[in-house]
Amino acid sequence: MKKNTNLFIYFLAHFLFLGGGFARICELSNTDTCTAFILGTLIGIIILFLINKVSSDVPFKEYIKKNTFLNIIIKLIFLIYILFNLLILFVILSGFLYSYFLTFTPSLISCLPFLILASFLASKKIKGIYNVAFVLIFFSLFIIVLKTLLLTNEFHYDNLFPILAVKTTSIFKASLIYAVISTSPIFTLINEKLEFKSSLKYYLLSSCTLIMVAFTISLILGEMINVYSYPEYTILRRIRFFKFIENIENFICINWFFDLFISLSIFILKIKETLNIKNNIVPFLMSFGILYLVNTYFSNNFYNAMILYNVFPYVCGGFIIIFILLFSIKKLSNK
Helix, strand or coil: CCCCHHHHHHHHCCHHHCCHHHHHHHHHHHHHHHHHHHHHHHHHHHHHHHHHHHHHHCCHHHHHHCCCHHHHHHHHHHHHHHHHHHHHHHHHHHHHHHHHCCCCCCHHHHCHHHHHHHHHHHHCHHHHHHHHHHHHHHHHHHHHHHHHHHCHHHCCHHHHCCCCCCCHHHHHHHHHHHHHHHHHHHHHHCCCCCCHHHHHHHHHHHHHHHHHHHHHHHHHHHHHHHCCCCHHHHHHHHCCECCCECCCHHHHCHHHHHHHHHHHHHHHHHHHHHHCCCCCHHHHHHHHHHHHHHHHHCCCCHHHHHHHHHHHHHHHHHHHHHHHHHHHHHHHHHC
């Protein structure tokens, strides 16, 4: 099977939205959530173009092999960025598992199976991750469409109005947050051969599914959209089959675990590639260290988690700016 690493963009553009991503944007844009998502997608395409430009113009894999001062700085910042994404991922995963599945289980225990499986997949290198992602993307798309269809009876189209009732600055801020959190994880693929048309295809596919979810949330919750910590999960509780089959939300939310699993596998592999090592133990131990940090300072600590949820879009945006500046400097120095 010929691998197309652009496929990973679908999963990476998704994973930050579970809980904190959706909730933060919904809080700012309220009934204009769909507008914020659409505008954010347009801004995200510009950022995606810059990522592809950096990926194609600057051979990042050469930086890993060389030990000049600027290369070491770039590798160090890139490694910190991967670890920061790991931190957010484990906070999202542990928070979701704690809220709805394993309330009395420590995050270290509940998230460890994910880490072990993702580390095993990462040991199969980029081809192994691609083979699994290629299968999961079809299941993910099917589940998202199925959930939307099953919820149509709950739609209230008057919930979409009034349009542009929220301040323009709030909608624009929500759009920027969408653009940043849907594109910033993609920066971990800069040492892969990205092709803009293919990248754009998977980014738009990811954005369409996110807009579909946002549209569904808006139609069902209306002005109550900014009340819930997990609005995308809350609406699933309303699904009914033939008036007697219910409580299936824990099954049909599995596509979010696909996003987290593939993203986690990619991050672990990128740690290994950035350190330029063949050992699989070191990336696992570093990831386990991040998980231990989450278990100690963020697990069951709503205050710390909220601080991270509010801060991480700006931190990710800062990393994007830093990367573009550093790679521009490197490109100019090569000339």
